[in-house]
Amino acid sequence: MKVLTLICALLAAPLSAQTPAEAARAASAQLQEAQAALRAAQGRSDRVAALTETVQAYEAGLAALRDGLRRVAIRQRTLETDLAARSDEVARLLGVLQTIGRAPAPILFLHPSGPMGTARSGMMLADVTPALQDEVTALREQIEEVAVLRGLQTDALTVLRAGLDGVQTARSALSAAISDRTDLPQRFLADPVQMAVLLASAQTLDAFAMGLAQTQAGGGPDARTVKGAIPLPVVGQVIRQFNEADAAGVTRPGVLIATRPRALVLTPVSATIRYAGPLLNYGTVVILEPAAGTLWVIAGLAESFGEAGQIVPDGTPIGLMGGVIVDAQAILNESAQGSAGQRTQTLYLEVRDRQGVVNPTDWFAF
Structure with missing residues (x-):
């Protein structure tokens, strides 16, 4: 510290x-x-x-x-x-x-x-x-x-x-x-058969998150007391807001955060890991439950840490971003050209509350 x-x-x-x-x-x-x-x-x-x-x-x-x-x-x-x-x-x-x-x-x-x-x-x-x-x-x-x-x-x-x-x-x-x-305390033990069925049947991130929300366990952390003042899980810059269309005109009910390669991703509050692993075309995904009925979908990771059912305290690493770290000479060359390093990786953050999607700004301090 x-x-x-x-x-x-x-x-x-x-x-x-x-x-x-x-x-x-x-x-x-x-x-x-x-x-x-x-x-x-x-x-x-x-x-x-x-x-x-x-x-x-x-x-x-x-x-x-x-x-x-x-x-x-x-x-x-x-x-x-x-x-x-x-x-x-x-x-x-x-x-x-x-x-x-x-x-x-x-x-x-x-x-x-x-x-x-x-x-x-x-x-x-x-x-x-x-x-x-x-x-x-x-x-x-x-x-x-x-x-x-x-x-x-x-x-x-x-x-x-x-x-x-x-x-x-x-x-x-x-x-x-x-x-x-x-x-780490274990809130529940994940059922591998149930999870495999859910993964096989889910065609979209929305469907998977809704199915996961229906398998809630009782108890767990409650981050509602700090709602609206929670820091983002990674150091970066928000490049696409909630429901903002991308270059192809596609909108997604979450925010996109640009980060540097291999950036560390943390849980900003105590939460239960509901899922950690690859999902559809979102790369490696970690889904946290910071409060009963609320899910944070964190997608685009290269590696995830922890297992479903674990309660992780605030500040705990839950994954790493992907990308390639350039060598020292390349960094020096970038600096000589006036660049301080590019944020080449993107993390997708979506918040679901009572099975509906909400604006992440309701929870996070941007």
Whole structure:
């Protein structure tokens, strides 16, 4: 929790308060914290919770580093473009400075028109010299900043590689820890025959969810007390709203959330897993029951965690998104092009209440 709190604090700081270089360094520090958290998680008794925080820390750190490197690349291009545009001005400035530097000091103060001209030229030189010095200082600072930004991008390659290796290790360890978990309460035992019949007979997601709703068991969590203030199960961006038509004109009674590849999906409140596995053409699906008569359909996963009948506490991983994680060099190339990483995966979220579909905004805080 300490690591996650630190990361949230760093991410909450306004980007304008940090220079691109500071943002990149802060992101690198986040990844180093995540590496320390991964080492500490191996020996903790609550390994699932510890590894969940570790994976989240890595995801946040990698996202921040991508954004920091993107800002570094943009700043570097701005400086290099400005220096290139001022190349003539810089050349003239250097010529003046070299001329002044080569001329003996007494000659600089002589003027052909006599003492009056010499006095005037001295006054002009006194006015011009500070301006020239300021210009030289500004140029030197720009050149030094470009060198620092280039160095940051070079150093980031090592940090990125370590971060990508670390998050993969953390995900694998988390998956193994969840498989070995025996402390979750079991609300009911799934009937494999009944589930197989339901899967075989359901032609649509709607039909499957309705059939599942008719096999409710008594008791279970009740998230209605926090209804409307529940966070989304994955970090991402809503790209299609409830009943909004897609490019083909098809509408679906849920929302579509764009996420980064291999993003961790959590249950935001305590809920019963009603189903976890492949379903029709929706990929891997997890259906949660956060309250009696309410089902959350979470579709589009690559992997699911947990079994039907288990009651999972809030913040428990229920799956991973699909996609391919590009290597460190590819991320660096993306950043150099001004990209902070694309959200290439989509998670579908549908809410069913008393066998009818409702707008997810009734439950979730968007």
